[in-house]
Structures are given as structure tokens and as C-alpha cells.
Amino acid sequence: APSRKGDDYLRFLLQELKPMVDEKWRTDPERSCIAGSSMGGLISFYAAWKHPEVFSGAACLSPAFVERYGSECFRMVEADREHLPDLDLFLSCGGAAGLEAELLDGTLKMADRLKSAGFPESRLTVRIESWAEHNEEAWARMTPHWLRFLFARPQRTQPDPGTGGRS
Template identity: 35%
Template sequence: MFEFVVRVPDDTPRFQPVFLAGDGPLLGNWSADRVRMDNWDDGTRYLRLDLPRGTRGRFLVTLGRWRTAEADGRGREAVPHEFEVGGDGYAEVRVAEWGRRSLHYHHEFDSRFVPLTRTVSVWLPPGYDLDPRRRFPVLYMHDGQNLFDPETAFAGNPWWADEVAERVIRQGRAEPAIIVGVGNTSDRLREYGPRRCDRDRNVDLSRDYGRFLVEEVKPFVDLCYRTLPGPEHTGVAGSSMGGLISLHLCKWFPGVFGRCAALSPSVWWDDEYFIQTLDVWPHWTKTCRVWLDMGTREGASDAGMAAALNRTRRLATHLDRAGADFRYEEVEGGAHNEAAWGLRFDRVLSYLFPPDR
């Protein structure tokens, strides 16, 4: 048996659950809350695992979420611990502190294009703190208040986007990428819902919202964080109306966004305006990598669920005929909510930002 021994900070509550997350299934495949440690009387945590001789790996210690994982004592990412099994032995580590500052909030973000301020949240991936010379791709996401925090998410149920991304990146299934959550406002439908030229364009803020992202948010992020700014490293993503505006933004700004994720997109909007005009300017599909999906339980009735699937299938057919680099998934049992989108966010990241791309 191989033993892991963890000395925790003095201010850690005695019965606070502590977890190991690391390489391989016995260490949870980098899930922050899967492998719980036991307590010694002095508060030290320990875990015994039957690991084959010669097993080598890495691990970190968490309190059940990556946001509360061990840090280096200065709020930054800790270097993963390494171990090698050489018969009965142990690995002993000491946690300097809990919680690295991976999420940065920029409140009251103002704009000259759209009237209302909002919060812009920036999540920094594993490796950002450890290599100050490295630059990272960026994924801009709409409805940003629903991504990370139960306190701000709709019905208290976020995507847990930071937890999913950290796990997938540490597993080696996706390239480390910065995630920027752009919060919505009471103008959400006006900002996310483009309209035809002859229909209420005076209430349509979608193009102004696009300029807000491209001319204000992105330059701010590129200035303040170590990004790879080119379109091949820049994605935009969202769900429902956020998925719809993501598709439009890639069509309007092909020199800015080269990756797109449209989860459960509201392509019904304005009599299927996006589907009907996709062939008018199809060139963006040649340079953009697109994730498209729809759950099989998205709708208030059987007819509504069937209609949602039918529309998305037709959009996938259009993308296929245009020769787009895309993936389409129908998610069995998938509903129209944040929990469902968060459950497949790992596959979205792996597709948009594959580790070998």
C-alpha cells in the first residue's frame, strides 16, 4: 500500500473534507471532489491506495473545488506534487494555503456602444501562474453570470465552467485557455437577438453588442492578460440566445473569432433569420471551427422538442454543405438549462481547443 500524507494549514477546520486530485482513476482523474482523505487525530489527512510498483504520477490537494485547491502561499497556483511507488512507501506534502486566485472580476464594465454596465469575469487556466512567458487562447462567453458562481447564476445553478475547464485541461484533453464571462443585462434580448433590416432594427442592439466585445472587451483582456489575440486562438460561445449571437458574431467578425460554440442555439429567432441568411455570406465557415448541439428534451411539449431538433439539424446540414469545420451533437435527455450545458462543456472545450491543435 502507498500512503499519501497531507499536512494542512492550522486554520483548516478539523473535520473539513480534504481531497486528492491527480493522475489516473485511483486519484480521480483530476476531479476535485472524487478522492476524499481520512483524518488522523492531529488533523493530518491521509489516504492509502493499492498502487502497482513503479506507478508515477502527480497530484494536488483540494477542499472539493478547484477554486479552493492548495496555492503557493501567495494566492497563486501550486506546482503539482510528484510521486513514484517503490514498494510500501509514502508521499508527504504540506499545504501552504487554500485557494488560488483564478477568477478575476471586473465590475461595472462600461461601454460607449451599449447603454448598460455589466460584470466581466476572467478565469485563468492551469499553467498561467507557473509560466509568466506563456500566452493563452481565449474563449469569450455570454451570460457570464451563469458560468462560475451559484450566487449570480440563474436559479443558483451555474455551469461550473471553471471546475470543468480545470479538470479537462489537467487531464490533457484540452489546451489551456482563458475563459471570459461577459454578464448579460436587462437588454439581453436586444443584444443577443439580431433582426432583419425591415423589422424593429431600432430596438436591435446586437451589432452594438458585437462592437462592445470586439472593440472594448477584447482589447481590455488582451492588454491585461497574456493572450494569443489572433482569430485562430479566439473563440466565442453561449447557450440559447447566447448560442445564436455567437454564430452571428463569427459571421460578422471572421477576422476576430475563429472558434464558436453554439449550445442549444435559439435559431427560431426572427423566423429563423440566421438559417435563412447563412448562405448569403458563407465565407466565415471556411475559417471557423464550430461546435453545435441540441438536447433531446428542450421544449415545453413533444412538438416543441421535435421542432428544436429539426431546426438545429437543418442548420447542421447548411454547415455541412458549406464545408464547415464543425461538430454537431444531439444530447440524449439534455434539457434547456445551465446544468445540462455544464455537463457537456468538457466536450466543447476538447473540440474547440484540442491539445494537439
């Protein structure tokens, strides 16, 4: 896991927050995504990858795919090559100086790792914006892009349980 605290946070999401949301509002498992920026982008990737039955996609903005924190995510992709999860992934990062420039390298490496593992390119968007810095303003400007990618696409269809998956 990214960290013990990361697993604690994921447990909170799965066992407390998501059930409460599902009970209060009409949710659709095919349209339940997770999004975050920086360390939140990292945990969003981790959560969706580990639990595609809960999260059908993730928006990972300036994700912390750096050795210190993100190495487990790279290991998961490598380990799951034969059984990739069924989800949509939106990765974005800026190219401005400072922390964002450091995170850009990890974002590009993760995109390459996903592609080399056979993750479907139609299920992956990688958006690099040279102007973007590591801040809420940049992440807010990315919101329409990831919302469109994760939610404006045709809904995936589930096989009819009565036909055993046959049409």
C-alpha cells in the same frame, strides 16, 4: 443581424471587452473563441461568422436558430457559400421536451445548411443529447466537449509572412 440589441452587444464585445482582454492577458487570435447558450448561442454563431478574424471558433449550445431570431444566420451561410469563413463551429442541442425540442429542429437545419454550403465537416461538430434540457446543468455537461473540440486540436498554421505563403 439577430436584432439591433444583438449588434450593440457585438459592438461591445469587439470594441470594448475583447481589446481589454487582449491587453490584460496573452491571447492568441487562433485560439480566441466565443460560446453561449440559447440566445447566447445564436449571437456566438453570428459573431464568429461575421468576425472570423477575431473569433476562430464558436460553441453554440441550444442556439436559437428559430425563424423569429435566427433567420439572418441562415441567410449569412447561404450568402457566403463562395467565401466561407475560416472557423470551427460546435453546435449542440438536447432533445428533451419543451423549448429544447423546438430548438433542436433549428440546430439540425443549421447543420444541414452548413454542410450543403460546403462548410468543412472537420471544422464542424454537431452533438445532440436526448437527455439534455434547456438549462445550465445541461450546458455545463457539454463544456468539456466543446472545449476539447475548439482548443485541444492542433493549432492552424499561418503562412510565414516572409515567404509570401510559400514554404
